[in-house]
Amino acid sequence: MAKSAEQTGTIARSAAVVSFAVLCSRVLGLVREQAFAILFGAGYAFDAFVVAFRIPNLLRDLFGEGALSAAFIAVFAAYNEKGEKQTWKLASNVLVFFGIFLSLLTLVGIFAAEHLVRLLVQEDFAQVPGKVELTARLTAIMFPFLVMVSLAAVVMGVLNTKGRFFVPAMASSFFNLGAILGGVGLALVLPRFGQPAIVGMAIGILIGGILQLVCQIPALRQTGFRFTFHLDLKDPGLRRILWLMVPAVVGLAPLQLNILINTYFASSLAEGTLSWLNYAFRLFWLPVGLFGVALAVATMPVVSRFAAQRDMPRLRETYASSLTMAFCLSIPASVGLVMLAEPIVRVIFQHGRFDALATVKTAEVLALYAVGLFAYAAVKIMVPVFYALDRPRYPVIGSCLTMLVNLLIILATIEYLEHQALALSISGAMTANFLFLSFMLYRTMGGYPVSYLFRGLAKIVLASLLMSGWLMGLRSLLFPGGLAEDRLLLDIAAVAVCIGSSALLYGAALQLLKLPEMNLLVKRLLRRGDPASVA
Template identity: 85%
Template sequence: MAKKSDQTGTIARSAAVVSFAVLCSRILGLVREQAFAILFGAGYAFDAFVVAFRIPNMLRDLFGEGALSAAFVAVFAAYNEKGEKETWRLASNVLVFFGLFLSVLTLVGIFASEHIVRLLVQDEYIQVPGKVELTARLTAIMFPFLTLVSLAAVVMGVLNTKGRFFVPAMAGSFFNLGALIGGVSLSLLMPRFDQPAIVGMAIGVLIGGVLQLGCQLPTLRRTGFRFVPHLDLRDPGLRRILVLMMPAVIGLAPLQFNIVINTYFASSLAEGTLSWLNYAFRLFWLPVGLFGVALSVATMPVVSRFAAQKDMPNLKNTYVSSLTMAFCLSVPASVGLIILAQPIVRVIFQHGRFDVAATVGTAEVLACYAVGLFAYAAVKIMVPIFYALDRPRYPVIGSFLTMLVNLLIILAVLEHLEHRALALSISGAMTVNFIFLSVMLYRLMGGYPLAGLARGLGKIVLASLLMAGWLYGLQRLFFPGGISEERLLLDIAAVAVCIGSSALLYGLALQLLKLEEMNLLVRRLLRRG
């Protein structure tokens, strides 16, 4: 039996590599959101952009980077054993088929954009003069993003199967870079042509999509791929991909409906609510991407190998180690985001047209999102294990459960908590999903070391409570009167001191408590440095 520390070390090392690429993309994404905050603040124009972008982005998550990517990798990996000719023929056929299919879907979306927008929002949104028309125009501009990013996902699948990971992982950074530079430049030019400035940011999304696809093509060519345009609907590989996509689409659909549900209810609240939710989710998604996604990517090949070998003891140990690492990173991040929500939002976003009211609203939403951070990170690790064990129905059931709980929480507390309810509903739904998947996985695996997991979690909670007390004291010291518009440099320094000292205290506490997963993470990071 492989040692637990060896498995944990492998995952920690792989997670660090993936985290670097994710970190680059997330940082550029934050800079892009800062540009939105400076130029548009939180209100009319950015609300319209948020609704408009959610439509193609939701379809991207559902059909492109979600179901299509997973199904394509599974089939392409099998074809890879048959020889290059068959492999590249399949890749070309898939690119042509989905290029045509998504192009038709895009055209339908462009012509039906206003009807789609009206389905997503309530009367309060529709009654604002010109807002639906602006949203529809932005939707039509950004719809081709669906095709670009879905083709980029296929290329990413080819490269990953061929052992090329770094460039595909950095593709998101190219998107954010193109959307940022192109979008900001064009938004400054649009008013000269009697167009709303926000239109420039919509065109920037297309520029980013082109770069996300284009940056991978040179590496794809170096793998030996040569594109041969052809379309064969009888190709068994293509048919297999379409068959595999169906359960994945069904599993992802409830999560996308959550976006529709929350957008619909947010559109009935005060102007700016959609903007607050978007800004807060961008901040919240940074640790989810760094910890949850990175650990999931690193864990998947390990658990797949153990599942294929029917090596249940090592599979259990690997799962417990990965989950402990997720808690080790996400629990203190939640504490920090809750206590420092206002200072963090103020430092990052409160510039230009983003005012104090927007900071307060965004910070309240961020704190509510942060409550469920541990569940987000944990579910990212758990779901691949169900697929490795050939039990995909449980994550699908969990997705439907998430949608139901999200809706029930919104209906129960929206009137009292308003915009905060929409973030708390997501946190509550993900927590219920985490509990459900934990129980199912425990039964499916015939149990796993709960005592070891409980010991690790106990150490993490103890260290996090110590850090929370320290952080609360610093927050009262540095921000006694709340947030200010006039002391940006001092606020930046104060936030840096709070985060840096709290992270150091937390790390030292876990070092003294001898949490193995934390010690391995630190050693890997020091070795890479």
């Protein structure tokens, strides 16, 4: 178990590094969303932007950061055994191939922008004068973002495989920085030239995508990589990546279809619905990025190595410990988001053109998104294990199940719950996916320490219940009459007190309950050193 503790410590340290970088990105992402809220509120312009960004962002998730990144890391890690020359040749070939392919795809998307938009929305959206045209224009502007961010994903794969996590994780901070400075600056300037302010924010997204790629290049050069322009379609490494991408794309497709399905139904509801859903999802995605994504990035190289060595005992132990760590972080975050949804939305977004109604609607959505947070974080860890074990069909089946559950929940509840149905459906679908993947992974791995998981989960639930009772009392004390327009600073302080004191209480409870993963996280925060020092 000492080696298992060492691996868990390594993952905890890598996850902490990634988490810090992701925290910077998510904070800047919230600043970006605040800029949208102040300048545009929830309505016509931002609804158009949300739909427009869906298309290139969906393709980014489908072909870029999702399937391409996972397939590239799997092949590139194996190529490290063949020597630097072959390794860097593969990286250059992949960059050239996908640069050309995605550029052609982008050109098609730009010319077909209006047709794509009309496929995404219902008549209620299209009947608003000029809304489809504005959405198509924003789509055409942002489509090249797909190329930049996908190439950035390849570079990130190289750096992660070389054990460099911080710079790739910080890359999205540069994206948000470019989107904020470039977007807000242009949004303030362009109306003077007769252009809609929201066009400036779209250009800012493109600027951010360029920065996300460029900021990683110095670190890439430090690894010894030197780019050579050549395209070899017969390269077995490239073909292997494309082959691995097929099940990954198929697996991700239903999840992306969920986004399109929800966008389609949201476009038939009240104006502002798309905005409420987007603002809430950004808040929800903060803990997913901090916990789920960070742990997945840190876990992937470890589980891939154990899978390659067929060291199943250590693979099972590492997986169980990583999943417990995900629960340890995501479950209290869910409780906090549910109980503090409205105060959090108010202090972050209710400024400028974002009014009290938008706060209430966004908070309703956020609370329902938060219910599925644990499933999101867990699935982020589980899927790479299936790929490491060469069982990609199970995530594919799980994704199809997710799409089916999502659609069924929407059809059953949208008439009564309206915008809330679209958040409930996502949480329900991800929970179904989590349960399915848990069962299939247990079979695939020949079992894993379930008793260890349940003991850890029991401690986490107990500490979360204690925290929820504390939060309930604090909420009634600090927000006795609800939220008021004239007490923003007091609300900010109250939210900070709620979050800070609850986190301390929860951490102390888990320390007393002696959850090993919590102890590792605390030790990593208090000191740095060799992983064995905390084993």
